[in-house]
C-alpha cells in the first residue's frame with residue numbers, strides 16, 4: 001500500500017457485550033479480593049485492568065451477604081468513574097476539591113450524618129485510574145477513614161481495591177498553594193505502603209494482537225523507543241479520514257501548545273466564529289466566607305476553562321464539567337453542529353442542560369431569564385444524544401464559563417491504537433515533559 005493513500009477510519013464500534021473469561025493472573029486478583037485483602041493491580045494499557053475491576057465489582061455486588069452500601073465504586077476522574085458505574089472519589093468522600101487540611105475535612109464529614117454513615121458503612125472502596133490521584137489527597141482520605149470510622153487500622157480498616165497505571169496520566173499539580181505544590185503520586189503518600197502492600201502487575205496485553213506493536217507500546221510506555229520502533233511507525237504515516245468526524249483527542253504537555261493547536265484547527269474551519277467571554281466573580285468558600293481577589297485569580301488560573309472561548313460550527317469540542325451524571329460528563333467529546341438560542345432549542349424539543357453549582361447531576365428546568373435571552377449557544381452532538389449546554393446567568397453563578405472547549409490535545413493516543421487503528425505520535429523532544 002502506498003503510504004500516502006488516505007485511510008478511512010470507521011467510528012469505534014459500540015462496546016461489545018462479549019463474555020470474557022478472566023485470565024489466570026486476573027483471576028488471582030479476584031481471589032485475593034474475595035479473601036478480603038486490599039489489592040493494587042497495575043499493568044500497561046490493554047492488560048485488562050478495567051475489565052478485571054468491573055468483574056470484581058460485579059462479583060461483590062452479587063454477593064448476597066453484602067449490603068449495597070458496603071461497596072463504594074470510584075475513580076480519580078468523572079469519566080473513569082462513569083466507565084465503572086461509579087463516581088469520583090471526591091464525590092464519594094464528600095470533600096469538595098479536598099484542598100482543606102485533613103483535620104478540617106474529617107471533622108466536617110463526621111458532623112454530617114449522611115457522609116458519616118457513608119464512610120462508616122463502606123467496607124470496600126474501589127478506586128480506578130489511581131495515577132491521577134494525588135498522594136497528598138490519598139493521605140487525607142486515609143486519615144478521614146480512620147477518624148470517621150474511629151479505627152486505628154490503615155484506612156480505617158476498609159478494604160481497598162485500587163487499579164491504574166502510574167505510567168499513564170499523572171495528578172494535576174495544585175497551583176492554588178502559595179508556592180505551587182508539585183503533584184505527588186499516590187504511591188508517594190506516607191500511608192500508601194501501610195495500606196497497599198506489593199502491587200500485582202498484569203502483563204498479558206489483550207487490546208492489541210500484533211506483537212510488534214505491543215513491543216513498541218511497551219517501549220513507549222517506558223520512554224525508550226528505539227530507532228527501529230520509530231522507523232516502523234513512520235512507515236505507516238498517511239492521511240486519515242474519520243467516518244464519524246470525531247478525531248482522537250491529542251494531549252500536549254504545555255498549555256501554549258494546546259492553544260496553538262486549537263487556534264490552528266479553528267482557523268482552518270469555514271464559517272462565522274462566535275466568541276464567548278467568561279463572566280467571573282469571586283464566590284464563597286466552604287465556610288461561606290468570600291474568596292479574596294488573589295485566591296480567586298489563582299483558582300481561575302487553574303481552570304481548564306479559558307476566559308475567552310472562540311467556536312465555529314464543525315469544531316470538535318469536549319465537555320469539561322460533569323453536568324448530568326451518566327450522560328453529560330467531563331471528557332465527553334462531540335462536534336458543534338450549530339448555534340441556537342435556548343428558545344429555538346426548546347422549540348425543537350432538544351434537551352437543554354443548565355449546569356448547577358450544587359447539583360451538577362440534575363438537569364434544572366430552563367428558567368424564564370435563560371429562555372428569553374437572545375444569546376446563541378453551541379448545539380453539540382455528543383456521542384449519545386444532541387444537547388445544548390448553557391450557563392444560567394444569575395447572581396449565584398460565580399463562574400460563567402461556557403461548558404465546551406475545543407480540543408485537539410493529545411500527542412500519542414496510544415490506547416486507541418489497537419481498537420481504532422490510529423496511532424498519533426510525535427518524535428521531537430518535548431521541553432518540560434516530566435515523564
Ligand SMILES: Nc1ncnc2c1ncn2[C@@H]1O[C@H](COP(=O)(O)OP(=O)(O)OP(=O)(O)O)[C@@H](O)[C@H]1O
Pocket residue numbers: 020021022023026043044045046047048049050051052165206207415
Ligand atoms: N481476560 C480477557 N479475555 C479477553 N479479552 C480481555 C480480557 N481482559 C481484557 N480483555 C480485553 O482487553 C481490552 C482492554 O481491556 P481493559 O480496557 O480492561 O484494559 P486496561 O488495562 O484497563 O487498559 P487502560 O490502561 O488503557 O485503561 C478490552 O477490549 C477487553 O475486552
